[in-house]
Amino acid sequence: MRVVEGESSNPKHCIQIGECVVSDLPPDLPKGTLVELSFSYKKDGTINVDARLPNARRSVQVQIKRQLQSDPSRFDYWVAVLTGKQNATRVDRDHTGTSAGDSPSPTPPELLDELYTKIGLLASENSMSYGVDQQQNKRVVAIQRELNFLNVKLDEYSSQSASGTVQRIQLSTNVAKIKNRMDSTEKQLEIAIIDLGIKCFQDDVEFDGVDLLYEKCEALLKASKK
Numbered sequence: 001m002r003v004v005e006g007e008s009s010n011p012k013h014c015i016q017i018g019e020c021v022v023s024d025l026p027p028d029l030p031k032g033t034l035v036e037l038s039f040s041y042k043k044d045g046t047i048n049v050d051a052r053l054p055n056a057r058r059s060v061q062v063q064i065k066r067q068l069q070s071d072p073s074r075f076d077y078w079v080a081v082l083t084g085k086q087n088a089t090r091v092d093r094d095h096t097g098t099s100a101g102d103s104p105s106p107t108p109p110e111l112l113d114e115l116y117t118k119i120g121l122l123a124s125e126n127s128m129s130y131g132v133d134q135q136q137n138k139r140v141v142a143i144q145r146e147l148n149f150l151n152v153k154l155d156e157y158s159s160q161s162a163s164g165t166v167q168r169i170q171l172s173t174n175v176a177k178i179k180n181r182m183d184s185t186e187k188q189l190e191i192a193i194i195d196l197g198i199k200c201f202q203d204d205v206e207f208d209g210v211d212l213l214y215e216k217c218e219a220l221l222k223a224s225k226k
Helices: 072-082 108-125 134-159 165-203 211-225
Strands: 002-005 015-019 036-041 047-053 058-064
Touching: 015 058, 108 134, 108 165, 108 211, 134 165
Parallel strands: none
Antiparallel strands: 002 015, 036 047, 047 058
């Protein structure tokens, strides 16, 4: 069984992160035999996978260790973003430490995330450059593909007309579901881009436009340690 990660319901549009193999199965095991799967996650990126075939009395446990790119100290911030309690950072914010209007000045972690976002976007545009993590870039591409799919579905629903009350309610419900999925997918995409940017910064991957961004990251990191 292949363990994949992604927002799409189609496994082909997701990224494989590991495998779970149940061995010593009976030779006469029929096609379509029930397989029970359960997953648990840890903050360090480890995924525990349990697979059981109750009819064959076979089971296996697999632990998939993944390299965690995001700073664990920023977990609370991203939990707030994903639960809607705080807005995610945007790449067009002024990096001078001031913000337009009456909005509060961005914190150092937010400024870093903005820089990592810009680096990640450049890395995705230069994905064939030496050193760009292909697995992480595939994750970004997969989420972008899912977001494009949701945009198409939203356009389809928006162009439909309902003739009765029941149809209007159903259409409104479908539109709301798609918008919710899009909101969640956009946040997942932002995190994936930031992780790609962090990886490029850590590995000092070279491509056009990143030297100044790297310097700003180093300056922010040094300032935050004082």
